[in-house]
Amino acid sequence: MKKQDLPQDESNLKSANMTEVLYVTDENDNYTTANSTGWDAKKAALDESMELIHERIDEAKQNVANNIVSPIVYFMELNKMDLGVLSSYVGMWQWRVKRHFKPKVFKTLSEAALKKYADVFGISVNELKNFDGK
Numbered sequence: 550m551k552k553q554d555l556p557q558d559e560s561n562l563k564s565a566n567m568t569e570v571l572y573v574t575d576e577n578d579n580y581t582t583a584n585s586t587g588w589d590a591k592k593a594a595l596d597e598s599m600e601l602i603h604e605r606i607d608e609a610k611q612n613v614a615n616n617i618v619s620p621i622v623y624f625m626e627l628n629k630m631d632l633g634v635l636s637s638y639v640g641m642w643q644w645r646v647k648r649h650f651k652p653k654v655f656k657t658l659s660e661a662a663l664k665k666y667a668d669v670f671g672i673s674v675n676e677l678k679n680f681d682g683k
Contacts (some may be wrong), residue, residue, distance in 0.1 A: 570584060610682045
């Protein structure tokens with residue numbers, strides 16, 4: 550694609566003040582890079598991905614409200630993390646973090662463990678402990 554033909558359509562990238570670096574050809578047909586805010590196909594894919602993410606966040610919030618999972622699950626989804634990422638950030642084995650997803654186990658966590666989670670999520674321990682999904 551020629552540099553001058555690179556689309557700059559409205560997308561989630563532009564609304565977040567981000568761009569994507571793409572390889573294009575310049576006026577001499579040499580490869581170079583250029584920034585793009587997206588194009589229609591990319592916008593459709595990003596919009597669908599964001600919709601799925603919001604559905605997962607809403608489901609996690611509802612599950613916390615129904616006492617099915619602990620608030621850790623909600624904040625993990627809200628921060629677009631998965632079990633592997635979260636466990637590496639808090640420095641715990643995945644099986645241990647997964648165990649903390651259970652409301653009964655969550656209620657018994659030490660302040661130090663809660664602080665690790667709160668720091669990763671960028672919230673206070675109080676917010677984490679008192680989040681009820683409502």
